[in-house]
Amino acid sequence: MAYKGGYCGKIAEVDLTTGTIKTIKLEDEFARKYLGGVGFGTKILYDKVPAGTDPLSPQNIMMWMAGPLNGTSFHGQKLFMIFKSPLTGNLGFCKHGGGVAWELKFAGWDGVIVTGKSERPVYIYINDDTIEIKDASKVWGKDTMATGHLIREELRDPHIKVSCCGPAGENLVRFASIQGELGKSGARTGAGAVLGSKNLKALAVRGTKTVPLANPEKFHEATDRLRKMLQPIPMMNFKRWGTGGYSMPVNHCKNFQKSYWPEVQRGCNSEAQEKMFWVKDYTCMGCPSVCFKRGVIRQGPFTGRVSENSEYDTSLLGLSCGVTDLHGFMNNVGLCDKLGLDGTSTGNVIAWAMECYEKGILTKDDLDGLELTWGNTVAMDKLIKKIAFREGVGDLLAEGSKKAAQKIGKGAEEFTMQVKGLEIAAWDPRGYAIGESIMGMLVGTAIGYSTASRGGDHITDETCDADATGICTFGTMQIMGADIPMETVELIKLATGWDDYSLEEYQTTHERLWTLRRLFNVREGLGRKDDVLPDRLYTLPVSAGPLKGKVVPRDEFEAGLDTFYEQRGWNKEGIPTKESLKKLGIEELAV
Amino acid sequence: MTEAFVLPSVSLIADYRKCCGCRICEVVCSIKHFGEFNPELSRIRVYDFYHGLIQVPAYCWGCRAGTMEGDVYEEAFCIEACPEEGALTWHPSLNIPVLNEELCTQCGMCVDACRAKGVMTNPKTGFPLICDRCDGDPSCVKQCPTGALEGCFMPTTMERFYALDSPEEVAEKMKNHMFYPWKGLEDWRD
Numbered sequence: 001m002a003y004k005g006g007y008c009g010k011i012a013e014v015d016l017t018t019g020t021i022k023t024i025k026l027e028d029e030f031a032r033k034y035l036g037g038v039g040f041g042t043k044i045l046y047d048k049v050p051a052g053t054d055p056l057s058p059q060n061i062m063m064w065m066a067g068p069l070n071g072t073s074f075h076g077q078k079l080f081m082i083f084k085s086p087l088t089g090n091l092g093f094c095k096h097g098g099g100v101a102w103e104l105k106f107a108g109w110d111g112v113i114v115t116g117k118s119e120r121p122v123y124i125y126i127n128d129d130t131i132e133i134k135d136a137s138k139v140w141g142k143d144t145m146a147t148g149h150l151i152r153e154e155l156r157d158p159h160i161k162v163s164c165c166g167p168a169g170e171n172l173v174r175f176a177s178i179q180g181e182l183g184k185s186g187a188r189t190g191a192g193a194v195l196g197s198k199n200l201k202a203l204a205v206r207g208t209k210t211v212p213l214a215n216p217e218k219f220h221e222a223t224d225r226l227r228k229m230l231q232p233i234p235m236m237n238f239k240r241w242g243t244g245g246y247s248m249p250v251n252h253c254k255n256f257q258k259s260y261w262p263e264v265q266r267g268c269n270s271e272a273q274e275k276m277f278w279v280k281d282y283t284c285m286g287c288p289s290v291c292f293k294r295g296v297i298r299q300g301p302f303t304g305r306v307s308e309n310s311e312y313d314t315s316l317l318g319l320s321c322g323v324t325d326l327h328g329f330m331n332n333v334g335l336c337d338k339l340g341l342d343g344t345s346t347g348n349v350i351a352w353a354m355e356c357y358e359k360g361i362l363t364k365d366d367l368d369g370l371e372l373t374w375g376n377t378v379a380m381d382k383l384i385k386k387i388a389f390r391e392g393v394g395d396l397l398a399e400g401s402k403k404a405a406q407k408i409g410k411g412a413e414e415f416t417m418q419v420k421g422l423e424i425a426a427w428d429p430r431g432y433a434i435g436e437s438i439m440g441m442l443v444g445t446a447i448g449y450s451t452a453s454r455g456g457d458h459i460t461d462e463t464c465d466a467d468a469t470g471i472c473t474f475g476t477m478q479i480m481g482a483d484i485p486m487e488t489v490e491l492i493k494l495a496t497g498w499d500d501y502s503l504e505e506y507q508t509t510h511e512r513l514w515t516l517r518r519l520f521n522v523r524e525g526l527g528r529k530d531d532v533l534p535d536r537l538y539t540l541p542v543s544a545g546p547l548k549g550k551v552v553p554r555d556e557f558e559a560g561l562d563t564f565y566e567q568r569g570w571n572k573e574g575i576p577t578k579e580s581l582k583k584l585g586i587e588e589l590a591v
Numbered sequence: 592m593t594e595a596f597v598l599p600s601v602s603l604i605a606d607y608r609k610c611c612g613c614r615i616c617e618v619v620c621s622i623k624h625f626g627e628f629n630p631e632l633s634r635i636r637v638y639d640f641y642h643g644l645i646q647v648p649a650y651c652w653g654c655r656a657g658t659m660e661g662d663v664y665e666e667a668f669c670i671e672a673c674p675e676e677g678a679l680t681w682h683p684s685l686n687i688p689v690l691n692e693e694l695c696t697q698c699g700m701c702v703d704a705c706r707a708k709g710v711m712t713n714p715k716t717g718f719p720l721i722c723d724r725c726d727g728d729p730s731c732v733k734q735c736p737t738g739a740l741e742g743c744f745m746p747t748t749m750e751r752f753y754a755l756d757s758p759e760e761v762a763e764k765m766k767n768h769m770f771y772p773w774k775g776l777e778d779w780r781d
Contacts, residue, residue: 099614106630106631142777145643145644146777148643158758180643181639182641184643208629208714210627216626216628217626227734279770280769281611285613287615296770298772306773
């Protein structure tokens with residue numbers, strides 16, 4: 001049964017080398033098999049980008065993909081970017097909130113595929129059915145906030161939404177991000193660098209159409225009900241603190257060396273931000289959970305700069321670098337957004353550089369005269385700019401901690417906190433859980449980090465589902481008392497009109513997408529040998545607090561990996577078996 | 592069970608500082624009036640400035656509100672601009688201009704005349720779209736997550752004050768007041 005709604009039915013393919021624009025019809029079989037978002041993207045990337053392609057060459061492709069629930073009244077709208085990652089060399093994908101997902105669907109497109117490389121800086125402007133490649137010389141070199149503002153001024157439409165890279169992306173920093181709006185970062189795995197390598201500054205979208213739905217009345221009723229069911233989770237009140245509420249109990253500091261450092265946690269947590277810094281709420285389209293804040297710095301050397309709240313993972317810029325100065329911390333978080341850098345990776349790389357400085361591996365001369373001591377926010381501010389523009393030592397650090405450590409040598413590789421080249425997020429696998437289920441949770445997080453398809457990041461089952469449908473995990477996890485997979489299936493049914501769509505099919509789709517991501521990485525030569533954690537997590541115990549003395553136990557970790565592979569239908573080396581591929585209906589993709 | 596008595600809202604007040612830009616008001620408005628979700632069909636639009644920094648909801652404030660029967664105040668901007676006699680008339684109790692579609696020629700003068708950008712154009716029919724306060728019980732107010740939109744049962748002189756500002760002017764004030772000391776775009780450059 002062909003879909004009657006949810007999808008707009010077409011995907012644009014823009015070739016920047018020749019300037020041609022093609023329209024690809026979205027087939028029902030394809031839509032049902034891969035669902036949307038990262039699902040579509042992974043499949044197209046798998047077909048179009050052969051193994052061994054240089055991620056920064058014109059042969060790599062950049063995709064913006066929306067899911068079947070994007071452009072609807074369901075709250076929490078995300079847009080997905082899929083590409084081969086310049087940071088890890090594997091599958092790269094990320095997502096950002098903001099209005100671009102809505103506008104893209106309103107314009108009547110399920111996605112945009114960008115291939116080739118433009119000769120001069122350009123941006124793509126989508127206005128309903130017309131797609132133009134426009135000259136970006138006016139915004140080239142500008143930060144993300146100015147780019148969004150100037151493109152809207154140039155096109156004289158305040159309702160245009162822009163997804164763009166900053167100076168970091170233009171300078172091919174390997175962990176450059178794409179920004180949907182200030183603080184809405186498609187941060188991980190270096191999407192900005194792929195944009196920069198194509199001389200593409202931004203995607204500007206404006207749509208005026210209605211997204212078709214198979215059963216609009218019931219769909220709107222359901223989204224209305226779910227939106228009203230959204231309650232702030234008492235422990236981490238998103239409406240008050242955003243995801244930063246989580247980072248209050250985060251307990252690792254100084255590049256995962258120390259734990260429980262009260263000055264740092266008191267200085268930079270969300271409560272302090274709320275008191276000293278925030279002036280305004282902000283959120284994604286259609287979502288009442290208000291996770292984002294806006295603020296302006298009113299003290300210290302950075303007075304007058306606007307910034308946003310620190311999310312959970314950007315807390316690495318503070319905690320991991322030992323920052324006690326809130327205003328400097330807020331400046332660095334905002335600076336990463338404006339320059340188009342991934343705050344998580346930047347925090348990790350700087351923390352690593354700080355440890356190198358402490359241990360004498362990097363000297364003051366190596367760092368262009370910067371005194372990179374723990375918590376020196378003024379030096380961090382200068383270093384972030386150096387990284388974004390690849391000046392001096394920034395050119396080295398812009399390669400990411402793995403490649404930079406290989407260049408430096410002298411034992412610096414031992415304390416890079418990365419998995420498969422991607423710097424790990426703020427979860428500490430050694431001491432994340434407290435309580436009875438401690439071992440289960442402990443090993444769980446470790447397995448998550450080591451096997452995540454894009455490297456050291458928290459990719460879970462929920463995010464895999466959400467990445468295909470186009471929704472936000474934080475928006476759905478707050479719907480108290482609802483069975484989220486069941487509700488999602490129901491919404492997909494109402495939107496698309498697939499009456500026989502069931503939870504089983506949804507779960508099979510989930511397995512298929514998960515395996516497909518793995519297949520892409522296996523084709524690039526990855527296997528069990530790469531599913532490892534940074535050494536420090538196995539060897540260096542948590543230094544203080546209730547989890548004092550804990551490490552990730554190697555034997556339990558290996559046993560957990562076996563179980564994980566088995567449950568996914570992969571063999572001992574972590575390669576999907578022929579049988580499981582056949583069960584999922586993708587046997588033709590075997591490597 | 593008796594229904595709770597609700598005083599009809601005769602004006603809709605927006606607290607710009609609280610608006611978080613979620614655009615749920617647009618969702619609710621277009622679904623309530625047209626049964627489909629499309630911000631173009633909404634009678635309230637959230638303008639965004641500086642790439643997500645400042646959000647300003649724009650809708651009909653009811654700029655003639657606060658006048659008494661027999662007062663000789665000037666007309667609302669849209670009614671004043673309307674070339675057709677009787678196409679737009681003032682609703683005396685809800686404090687909004689009401690459209691008579693039979694007399695409207697779709698000239699768009701009211702859209703240009705409104706200083707608060709509160710009159711939109713329906714892309715399907717070409718008629719102007721103006722907030723009707725949901726007959727005194729605005730749906731957007733009920734779902735606004737931060738309480739930025741509020742319905743009032745007394746017309747206030749605030750409308751006359753706010754209705755003179757376009758979203759651009761409001762954003763200009765907000766960046767100077769809320770984000771003081773505003774250093775402009777690219778504030779990180781030395």
